[in-house]
Amino acid sequence: MNTADRNVTAGRSERYFNQTVGFLTRHGISLFGTRILAVRGRTSGEWRTNPINLLTHEGARYLVAARGNTQWVRNIRVSGEAELRLGRSTEAITVTELPDEEKLPVVSAYFKRWGWEVARFFEDLPKKPSDDQLAKVLPGVPVFRIDS
Structure with a gap:
């Protein structure tokens, strides 16, 4: 199998994984803290949703954008607020970017919990990176503390 075929296969696998996690989370089943993050589009004002890994660390909750400056990151930066959904439960939140x-x-802490899942988004990082290795990628990883 050539590189292009592997990339297509990996893309399909990732899409099916995200769809499955999203389906389960929308139906009230959280896998390792997953939630549906709902953020209003910065121009349309319509709700946009993505499955996310909600991290609780030292008594605070965080949203970590392992894929970088995605659309949900751009939207939440504009609004500063969103919703976390799990099944029929909805929690309105406000956030502060770190x-x-x-x-x-x-x-x-995020990599210790989900490195097996998210390390593939970082070409230069192993699944269990050192703090020195992580420090090099921090500018490209948006992190939001949930304030409410």
């Missing part, structure tokens, strides 16, 4: 110098312990 500066790079505060991200390391949160991103480290």
Whole structure:
């Protein structure tokens, strides 16, 4: 199998995985803390949803965007608010984006919990990166603390 075929297969696998996780979460089954994040589109105002891994670390909750500056990140930066959904339960939240110098312990905890899933988004990181390795990628990893 050539590289292009592997990339297509990996893309399909990722899409099916996300669809399955999203389906389960929408029906009230959380896998390792998953939620549906609903954020209003910054121009349309319509709700946009994505399955996310909700991290609880040292008594606070965080949203970590392992894929970088995605559409949900751009939308939540504009609005500062969103909803976390699990089944029929909906929680309105507000968020604060962390500066790079505060991200390391949160991103480290995130990788310890979900490195097996998200390491593939970082070509230069192993599944269990050191703090020094993580520090190099922090500028490209948006992190939001949930305030309410």
